Structures are given as C-alpha cells and as structure tokens.
Amino acid sequence: MNSISKYFKDMFGGISSLWAGMRVTGKYFVSPRAIVTQQYPENRATLKMEERFKGEIIMPHDENNLHACTGCGICEMNCPNGSIEIITNRVPNAEGKMERIIDKHIYHLSMCTFCGLCVKTCPSDALAFGQKFEHAVFDRSKLTKVLNQPGSSLRKEAKK
Amino acid sequence: MTPNLYDFSTLTGAIHEWLSGMMSPGWVTFTELVLIGLLFLLFFALLGLFLVYLERKVCAIIQNRVGPNRVGKWGLLQTIADLIKLLIKELIPIRKSDKFLFNLAPFIVIIASLMAMAALPFAKGLQAIDFNIGVFYVMAVSSLGVVGILLAGWSSNSKYSLIGAMRSGAQIVSYELSVGLSLLAIVVFSGSMQLSTIIESQADGWWLFKGHIPAFIAFIVFLIASTAEINRGPFDLAEAESELTAGFHTEYSGIKFAFFFLAEYINMFIVAAIAATVFLGGWMPLHIGNWEGFNQVMDFIPSIVWFFVKTFFIIYVIMWFKWTFPRLRIDQLLTLEWKYLLPVSLVNIVLIAFLVLMGWHF
Amino acid sequence: MTEEIIKDVIIGESEDYIINVGPQHPSTHGVLRFEVCLQGETVKYLIPHIGYIHRGIEKMCEAITYPQIIHLTDRMDYLSAHINNEAVCLCVENALQVEVPERVKYIRTILAELNRLASHQLWWSAFGMDLGALTTFFYGLRDREKILDIFEESFGSRLLHSFVMPGGLMHDVHPNFQKGIKEFIKYFRKKLPEYDQLLTGNVIFHQRAKGIGLMSKETAIAYGVTGPSGRGSGWSCDIRKIAPYSAYDKVQFNECLETEGDTFARYQVRMREMHESLSILEQLVDNIPEGDYTAKMKPIIKLPAGEFFQRVETARGELAVYIVSDGNKSPYRIKFRTPNFSNLFVMNTITSGYKIADLVAVSGSLDLVIPDIDR
Known part of the structure; x- marks a missing residue:
C-alpha cells in the first residue's frame, strides 16, 4: 500500500515540479519586455562603451x-x-x-x-x-x- | 447548430464539377490526385518553413532574446534564406556507408509524414480523404517514419548515428502504445474512428470538456506520448545534441538534412492537428451548452481559423515543453512509458468504457 | 580494468564499441577528447586525452617578468580569471613580504566572489544545456552579464581582466562599483529562485542527477578532486576556510558540504555557494576601507632566491602557485597546480557503469575548463 501511495505521490510531485518550470518559461514568454538582447549594428549611435x-x-x-x-x-x-x-x-x-x-x-x-x-x-x-x-x-x-x-x-x- | 458558413465542400464540389465537364471520370480522379498532391507539397514546404520560424521565435522570446529579425520584416524570410543555403550545400558522401539506404532514409521519413497529412480535416469539407478508419490510418502511417530514422542511423556508418537510431526505435515503438490508447479513449466516446464523425460528435462541446476527467487524462497522456513519438525535447534522445551531436542525422548534409528537419516539424504539426481534432473539436467552433448568442458569434469565425488556432496552440505547448525541460535518459524514458503512461492509459480506457456504458458522458 | 584498457587501446585488439567524445563535441566544453568504450549505452571505461590547447604557459612564464605573468594566468581558467591573477600576486607579495593595503584586500575578495558567481552562473547554464534544458543557458548568461558589466565598468574588460598587480590593483575601482554590486545582489536574489524552479526542483533533473557519478570521499581525496566537486563528496577542502587569504578571515560564510557524492550533490554545492557568495558580497561591499589601491612597490620586481607557494580557491577548486626564484626578475620555474587537471582524471572512476547520457551529466557537474587542464 505504501508503495502504491508512493507511486502516486511521485507522479503528482513530478507533474507539479514540471509545472513550476513551465511557469518560469511561460512567464517570460508573455513578457517580451524581459528581452535583454542588444540590437548591435542598429544601436551604434546610442552604444556607449565604458x-x-x-x-x-x-x-x-x-x-x-x-x-x-x-x-x-x-x-x-x-x-x-x-x-x-x-x-x-x-x-x-x-x-x-x-x-x-x-x-x-x-x-x-x-x-x-x-x-x-x-x-x-x-x-x-x-x-x-x-x-x-x-x-x-x-x-x-x-x-x-x-x-x-x-x-x-x-x-x-x-x-x- | 452546425455552421454552414465557410463550407469548403461547395468550393471543392465546384472544382470537381468543372473538371468533370472537361474530361472523363478517370482523368478527373487523376487530375484531382495530382492537384491535391501538389497542393499538399506546397503546403508542406511552406508550413515547415513557417514552423521552423515559429519555433525559433518562440524559443527566443522564452529565452529573453529577439530571435531571427534580420532577413525580411521580423525575420520572416530567415527560414527561406536557410532553405536556400541548405539547397546549395554539398551533399557529403560518407565512406563505407550504404549509399542506397543512406539516400532513401530521408524520403521514407518525409513520405510518412506527408501521408499522414492526407487524412487531416483542415476545415469543414476540406479533407483530402475521409477514411472510416481515419484515426487508425494516421497512427499507422505516422509511425512509419521510424523506419527511415533506423535506416538513416544504420546506413550512415557512424557510431553516433547508430546509437541515436537505436534509441529512436525503442522510443517510438514504446510510445506508440500510449498514443494509441489515448486516442482510443475518444474513439470509445464518439463510437467512430472516422475523423469527420469524431468532429461532428463534438458539435455540442469538445471531448476534452465533455469527457470528464478521463478525457483530460487521455489528452495529457497523448501530449506526452506524442511529443516522445516525434522525437522532440524533452524526449529528443534520438538527436540529443549534447550526447550524440545530432544523433541519427549526424552525417547528413544539405537538402537531405533539410528533409529530416522538415519532417520533424511536419510531424509536430500532425500530432498537434490530431490532438486538436480529437480532443479539441477540430474545426468545430467553441460551443457552450445553451448560450445561443455566444455560439452564434463563435460560428462566424471560419472553421479553418478554428482548426489552425487550436493546432498552433498545441504546437506552442509542445514547444513550451521542449524549451523548459531537461532531456530524459533512455532507461527513464522507457520507465515513464511502461510504468506510468501505459498503466494510466489502460485504467483510463476501462474507466471510459464504463462511463460510456452507463451513459454518464454528455 | 587496466588490463582491458591495455588490451583494447594499446594493443588494439578491441572488439568493443569505442566512440570518441570530442575534441569537437558540444558537451566537452572545449577541446577535450574522451575515448569512451561502450557496451550498448553503458560506459565500460573512458580515457581522457588532453593537450589540444596546450600553450606552455608555465614555460612562457620563465621568460617574462612577474607583472607580465599575471595576464597569462588569465588564460588558464578563464572563467575565474581574477582568482588566478590573485594567486600569483599573493605568491609574489608573500615572497617580497609586502603588506598590501586593507582596501586592496577587500576589493580583491569582492572581485573573487563576483568572479566565482559569474563562473557558477555559466556552469549552471552549461550544465542545464548538457542535460538538454536549453533555456537555462540563456537565463544564466543573462544574469552573468550583469556581473560582466560591473567588471567592464571598473577594469575595461569583461572576461580576462588583468586587474590585479603584485602589490595591489592596476588602478582604483570605478566610483559606481559599490552601487553596481548592490544592484546586482538585489537583482540576483530575485532570480535565484527561478533557477531552482527551472532545474533544481525538476523531476526529470532529479532523475538525471541523483545517484549518478558517485564519488566517495576517499576517491575525491585520492584523485585530489577539490572545489565544489570535492565538497560534494563531503571533503572539506575550501582554501578560503583552511588557509584564509585576502579578506576571507574577516567575513562570515559557511563551507558548503554535501555527503552524497553524486551529480546532484555537486550541483547543490554550487547552488549553495552562489548564496554564500552573495552573502559574502553583502558583508564586504559597504565596508571597503578608504586608502591606497596599491602598496609601494619597486618598479622592477625581483623575488629573493627561494621557493614560494600560495594556494587559493578558484570557482573549480584549489589553485596552487609554486614559484622557484633565483633572484631574477623572472621566475626560474613556475608551477600551477590547476584544479581541473585533477578533477578531470576522476572521470573514468566515476562514470564507468553509467549510461552515456550520464557521462555528459557527470562531466558537466565537474565543471571542467579545458585550457586550465592543458595550460
């Protein structure tokens, strides 16, 4: 019985951990403002080196x-x-x-x-x-x- | 209740009439076959290119990048540029490879996915061939692709390729079971294997909602198993670039590589389309119970739009999987199938049979 | 095992399935080659082949002066470049009996911790990618960029900043230095839970990492596996604790130890070290004393004749510098005991019997930097 409950616990624990990861990537998918890439040749005018x-x-x-x-x-x-x-x-x-x-x-x-x-x-x-x-x-x-x-x-x- | 707007059968019927007026019935059939074949090839190529672009954009946004944005507006022509590059690349012959099988393998892979596409109902009245065993046909044909993958791995005379191909064989043969069982769940619900009948049976609600929890479980199992069957992350063991560089297509270059690449994306489209058709009502608009007003508004959206919206939603979910999860190991992959998915879907199908027998579904 | 290797490789009578992982392979992180003998998917044994990026740094150092050596040490373990620089500087300062100002000690410690953080971030990114989670790579690099921006502002270069000189620093840090670090700590504290959600808690990751590549404490000591990899096996080998240098004796931090010795333990050690590094930074950043940025040094540095030794903790383990001087302005012999060299050769012991996918996971968890092995 214990092993059966462990089987289901593993399964649901696994699914919830996967969902936690998908929340992170999903959050970034819907927030395009988080994009950090610089558009290099275009931003030449504003690109200030240190x-x-x-x-x-x-x-x-x-x-x-x-x-x-x-x-x-x-x-x-x-x-x-x-x-x-x-x-x-x-x-x-x-x-x-x-x-x-x-x-x-x-x-x-x-x-x-x-x-x-x-x-x-x-x-x-x-x-x-x-x-x-x-x-x-x-x-x-x-x-x-x-x-x-x-x-x-x-x-x-x-x-x- | 069923929408009559945007019925493609009037269009296809008119073409048929027009052709019949010009030539004998045999020639009409032949011309239509050629026409449909050409249409599918064109659609196939364009869709593949678009899906590659989409994947790159989706993963870029997930990863806080911009993605392709140099060739054309928003980088829309990027994949076309890639295609041209692949077309003019040298096809590297491999020493001591089995030349015939080596060249044959990409074609088998791509033909398998092209055949599966024939049975997909894209919109109302827009279906190349409506088998009465449609679900069965699609499953049978789409699993042919593994033959091509095995051949590719075997004939390349490369150790990495062979490992990749063997992994792929074990993987696809196992996951075929879960895909079949989860589709069977809906076949039991609707009482038919014909795709058009399955869609018609969802006129008053999609099976995902009508089928209670078992249909939902079947949907999840189908998503996982079909992701595995099309060799995509987190189940991309056959390619596994961090372990096997590129797996079964390590030795392919140029257009032959492009075939594998294209087939992978088309397969993704096919499984997404089947999921959309079987679980989410295909081209059937979203209807909720007795909300007549709401249902009529929904009917105004063309059926082809419904189909593609649903399909691309599922494609997005599959991409979302790939760009989130680490890859499984081969033994864990088989454990997942034989110890989790298969028992769950077996119990699920018994449950569904019981539900249907008692008439508890909507 | 050894007889088998001799039979297979040296005599060439092998009937096993031998594949070459590398020198051009996505998961070896550089030009390293593993000759892997497989039985099916299972690794029977593995022979690392090194030397593809050997540049003879130790020999080159014998021809140049001590300040010039600094910029070569950057190119060993390029991901903890500052810590390498610091090792040579500390050794030279010990030899000359120079007491560097407090400010220098603090700044060096801050830089070392920033460098360790940047290195661990890159490791996390690449480790996720080795396991197939491609998105981790970009998240890790995105956060590492913030550290590199701090570096660029103060030293003008992002990766190989030969910023330390014997006796102190090249020049003073930028006025924005402290502000930038405080902003980074705030930013990164918010991002670290995401790392956990994405990878640490993931069930697939647990499956891939737990119980894989078991390394006992005895093995770790026998092979000299130091750094987070050794601490994952429960070997307390943190030089920052054992022999504190710079300002490490002035800060409170925990040595991260795990006892399991598997890939997951090594992963956990590094993840916890990131938290520790953040807390060290928090303790130091507000307390940088005012003062000179360099001690008074002669224009030409000549070490007294003798042997000098200094060890530091890089992001990958113990880096030891051993200088033999004959009183000239360049060393008679300089020897670097680099951490990755020792960490690499434990691979055969801890991967035999596991799957080929585990080989990638284990080599990722050891966090190898190939130029550091070859030198």
Missing part, C-alpha cells in the same frame, strides 16, 4: 597635434607579447644637444592581449585605451598601427 573599456591602445594628441611620448621605451619593455615597437630618432634641439624624439610608435593590435601594462607603466601618461572595438579588417597588416600622428611632436611642459 570609459575604461580596453578597445585598443591610443596615443592622445591635443589640438596642436602634440603628444606626450618621449620615446623612452618603457612600454616596449613592459609589453609581454612584443606588440609595441618604438623607433626613435636623435635630433639636435634648440641648445644644440642631441635629443631623443619618437619617430614611430608602432603598435601591433593583432598581438595585443590588453593587459594594460603599457598604459600603467608609461611615465608620461602618453598612452591610453581607446573605446573603438570594431577591429575587423581584411588584411592583417592593417592591424599594425603607428600611434603618433604624422607631423606630431612632443608636448613641452613646464618643468614642475
């Missing part, structure tokens, strides 16, 4: 086309993957001394793992993370970027 989003490494330039990179090479040294190459020139400055200036700050986006060490360790805060994330290109060589803009030069700041 301010700290690590999309790519950029070198911020101001309106006079000046940047802060001295070409010291610390970012190149700290990069674990070798995605940064720095080419410097030696040119005489106003006082006639030879001074190191940055020629090309080459950044291989294809090798970057976005660990953030270059941005963190840069002594002059010349690097930053950009918010752009649409990096798909047809040619891999396009992922190798020169971060300092042509014609740009080092921002001369008043010594603190």
Whole structure:
C-alpha cells in the first residue's frame, strides 16, 4: 500500500515540479519586455562603451597635434607579447644637444592581449585605451598601427 | 447548430464539377490526385518553413532574446534564406556507408509524414480523404517514419548515428502504445474512428470538456506520448545534441538534412492537428451548452481559423515543453512509458468504457 | 580494468564499441577528447586525452617578468580569471613580504566572489544545456552579464581582466562599483529562485542527477578532486576556510558540504555557494576601507632566491602557485597546480557503469575548463 501511495505521490510531485518550470518559461514568454538582447549594428549611435573599456591602445594628441611620448621605451619593455615597437630618432634641439624624439610608435593590435601594462607603466601618461572595438579588417597588416600622428611632436611642459 | 458558413465542400464540389465537364471520370480522379498532391507539397514546404520560424521565435522570446529579425520584416524570410543555403550545400558522401539506404532514409521519413497529412480535416469539407478508419490510418502511417530514422542511423556508418537510431526505435515503438490508447479513449466516446464523425460528435462541446476527467487524462497522456513519438525535447534522445551531436542525422548534409528537419516539424504539426481534432473539436467552433448568442458569434469565425488556432496552440505547448525541460535518459524514458503512461492509459480506457456504458458522458 | 584498457587501446585488439567524445563535441566544453568504450549505452571505461590547447604557459612564464605573468594566468581558467591573477600576486607579495593595503584586500575578495558567481552562473547554464534544458543557458548568461558589466565598468574588460598587480590593483575601482554590486545582489536574489524552479526542483533533473557519478570521499581525496566537486563528496577542502587569504578571515560564510557524492550533490554545492557568495558580497561591499589601491612597490620586481607557494580557491577548486626564484626578475620555474587537471582524471572512476547520457551529466557537474587542464 505504501508503495502504491508512493507511486502516486511521485507522479503528482513530478507533474507539479514540471509545472513550476513551465511557469518560469511561460512567464517570460508573455513578457517580451524581459528581452535583454542588444540590437548591435542598429544601436551604434546610442552604444556607449565604458570609459575604461580596453578597445585598443591610443596615443592622445591635443589640438596642436602634440603628444606626450618621449620615446623612452618603457612600454616596449613592459609589453609581454612584443606588440609595441618604438623607433626613435636623435635630433639636435634648440641648445644644440642631441635629443631623443619618437619617430614611430608602432603598435601591433593583432598581438595585443590588453593587459594594460603599457598604459600603467608609461611615465608620461602618453598612452591610453581607446573605446573603438570594431577591429575587423581584411588584411592583417592593417592591424599594425603607428600611434603618433604624422607631423606630431612632443608636448613641452613646464618643468614642475 | 452546425455552421454552414465557410463550407469548403461547395468550393471543392465546384472544382470537381468543372473538371468533370472537361474530361472523363478517370482523368478527373487523376487530375484531382495530382492537384491535391501538389497542393499538399506546397503546403508542406511552406508550413515547415513557417514552423521552423515559429519555433525559433518562440524559443527566443522564452529565452529573453529577439530571435531571427534580420532577413525580411521580423525575420520572416530567415527560414527561406536557410532553405536556400541548405539547397546549395554539398551533399557529403560518407565512406563505407550504404549509399542506397543512406539516400532513401530521408524520403521514407518525409513520405510518412506527408501521408499522414492526407487524412487531416483542415476545415469543414476540406479533407483530402475521409477514411472510416481515419484515426487508425494516421497512427499507422505516422509511425512509419521510424523506419527511415533506423535506416538513416544504420546506413550512415557512424557510431553516433547508430546509437541515436537505436534509441529512436525503442522510443517510438514504446510510445506508440500510449498514443494509441489515448486516442482510443475518444474513439470509445464518439463510437467512430472516422475523423469527420469524431468532429461532428463534438458539435455540442469538445471531448476534452465533455469527457470528464478521463478525457483530460487521455489528452495529457497523448501530449506526452506524442511529443516522445516525434522525437522532440524533452524526449529528443534520438538527436540529443549534447550526447550524440545530432544523433541519427549526424552525417547528413544539405537538402537531405533539410528533409529530416522538415519532417520533424511536419510531424509536430500532425500530432498537434490530431490532438486538436480529437480532443479539441477540430474545426468545430467553441460551443457552450445553451448560450445561443455566444455560439452564434463563435460560428462566424471560419472553421479553418478554428482548426489552425487550436493546432498552433498545441504546437506552442509542445514547444513550451521542449524549451523548459531537461532531456530524459533512455532507461527513464522507457520507465515513464511502461510504468506510468501505459498503466494510466489502460485504467483510463476501462474507466471510459464504463462511463460510456452507463451513459454518464454528455 | 587496466588490463582491458591495455588490451583494447594499446594493443588494439578491441572488439568493443569505442566512440570518441570530442575534441569537437558540444558537451566537452572545449577541446577535450574522451575515448569512451561502450557496451550498448553503458560506459565500460573512458580515457581522457588532453593537450589540444596546450600553450606552455608555465614555460612562457620563465621568460617574462612577474607583472607580465599575471595576464597569462588569465588564460588558464578563464572563467575565474581574477582568482588566478590573485594567486600569483599573493605568491609574489608573500615572497617580497609586502603588506598590501586593507582596501586592496577587500576589493580583491569582492572581485573573487563576483568572479566565482559569474563562473557558477555559466556552469549552471552549461550544465542545464548538457542535460538538454536549453533555456537555462540563456537565463544564466543573462544574469552573468550583469556581473560582466560591473567588471567592464571598473577594469575595461569583461572576461580576462588583468586587474590585479603584485602589490595591489592596476588602478582604483570605478566610483559606481559599490552601487553596481548592490544592484546586482538585489537583482540576483530575485532570480535565484527561478533557477531552482527551472532545474533544481525538476523531476526529470532529479532523475538525471541523483545517484549518478558517485564519488566517495576517499576517491575525491585520492584523485585530489577539490572545489565544489570535492565538497560534494563531503571533503572539506575550501582554501578560503583552511588557509584564509585576502579578506576571507574577516567575513562570515559557511563551507558548503554535501555527503552524497553524486551529480546532484555537486550541483547543490554550487547552488549553495552562489548564496554564500552573495552573502559574502553583502558583508564586504559597504565596508571597503578608504586608502591606497596599491602598496609601494619597486618598479622592477625581483623575488629573493627561494621557493614560494600560495594556494587559493578558484570557482573549480584549489589553485596552487609554486614559484622557484633565483633572484631574477623572472621566475626560474613556475608551477600551477590547476584544479581541473585533477578533477578531470576522476572521470573514468566515476562514470564507468553509467549510461552515456550520464557521462555528459557527470562531466558537466565537474565543471571542467579545458585550457586550465592543458595550460
């Protein structure tokens, strides 16, 4: 008798547990407002990435086309993957001394793992993370970027 | 009481008259066969595409997603794009497979579901063939599909496929019993196996309501068993993508895969249509006792709308099952059938026979 | 059993039905291959084959400096990336005898718990999907997204955030950090009952999980199955309790233990851990002390010569870091004892004799992350 009552108890308990699950999915079926998907290419205009989003490494330039990179090479040294190459020139400055200036700050986006060490360790805060994330290109060589803009030069700041 | 509006027999009769005026009776029959065959094929393809779309939309909304929304308005053309993709895909030949059976299997599966569709009453007067053993015919034909599944699994020369096919065989053979017994419940109530008679007998109320609790139990058993019979979740052991990748159709590609896929959805439509016909009155409008006004309003809705609304409701319930429950294991699947569904339906049928004998049903 | 395996596989005289589950298979969650010997539907034995995603992380670490190692540890157990980072940082800090500020400890603990929650949510999603309940996947991911949003706001990346540095943090957390966590706790407390209704209480799920993949406490200890999988067998192996690190000695929480040792017990441990993590977060989030986000560190970190060891509790078990240093700025040898490696090899013992569908359930309940196995 006990086993018979267990048989029916199992059956009805099972059905009620299934119904509990169906209530959850049924609830979401009738509430389309619960949809969480973002319509990506359509929402481009309103899509704001977080301010700290690590999309790519950029070198911020101001309106006079000046940047802060001295070409010291610390970012190149700290990069674990070798995605940064720095080419410097030696040119005489106003006082006639030879001074190191940055020629090309080459950044291989294809090798970057976005660990953030270059941005963190840069002594002059010349690097930053950009918010752009649409990096798909047809040619891999396009992922190798020169971060300092042509014609740009080092921002001369008043010594603190 | 029975609605005379929207009777399709006037339309079909007129076509028959028109054809008879042009050619001899033999040719008329032949032309009508070809016409109906073509119509069914067209309906079959469109319905399959629509059901795939519907399934994707329903599951998307259940899962808090949007679902297909890129191709066409609301993604309506998505499945057509998929079909074109499937049509132009390469049919990969499998080494050491049984070529003949491998190619035959999808056709058997799809023919079985196409044949079952012939007996479905879509609306008043819209039924290709009204057998006097309609219920029996549909059941017999729809279970032919398992042959195709077994062949597919066997001939693919793939271990996953074979396991899937064997599971499917065991599953469909078992669940056939419960499907039969639950349909038998209504056959006992209405006293006929002819689908049109079963529908007529529901003019004053659907069997689900008229048949007291036993009819309700039979309905539940039918829903569960038929979900299992069409290999859908939570009984999709034959495909079980987390265990067997794709089960019996692992090795199929392109249009041959599309056939299996289409047949699965058409089978879902067929079981939903049978459930709607047998338990929910088919194309018969909702009539409640003596509410004459209400009944007349209901009569104004065309019978074909009634049929499709009921069918799609059941299809939705079957989809709801699939997107809620985890999959059963093969031994649990058989336990469910032999230890729960079968005894319940056997007791149920005795109960119904008793009810009918005493004349206690409406 | 062993003779049979030798006969079947090594000599190749097998007449059994051997199928390869993986390396491309929906339920192995990565490039893992099980060579499964079947008798009908029943698993006779199983041989895991690993190494498909071996990248030599330990060897690579010998060539780079300590701060650079952090970002490689992300890529081991990518679902508890923060906890991996923390393990290396703690080891380096121990070696250097650096006392990190309280604020750092608190934030690290919060991040570890958030990461554990995110990992358990993904596990729940994938486990449901392994069992065929496809909707769980989306519900789990939907809720995990909220945690990833918190991560993105503070660290700029969602999955592999190398946010911890030896000595502290990369930078301070976002001003919205606490607010976001509080909102998440409120949200997730509402969603957790749904998880229970959908899967935990489900009769089909009970059938699939109860009594399947039995692992005794002895087996768990013998194979070194740690984390929720080991605790499901009643082995008290929570490093957060045994050897508290960061701020774990300042919070009240229960070690979730189940004694059955089956798939359902492992499931229950993880579900209860989610509640525990939420309560840990609640205790910490309002009490983050003010202060510096990093200790004073030298620009180039050189460990003193010697051997250093640190273990932490990731979402999957015990992660141990063992560093041998010769005084240089990169380690002489670094060894990671990853939890999944041990957890994987118990598979043969606990799945033989069950059905092939149970194999999927058991491997789902162990919550394997393949890159963590291969490294």
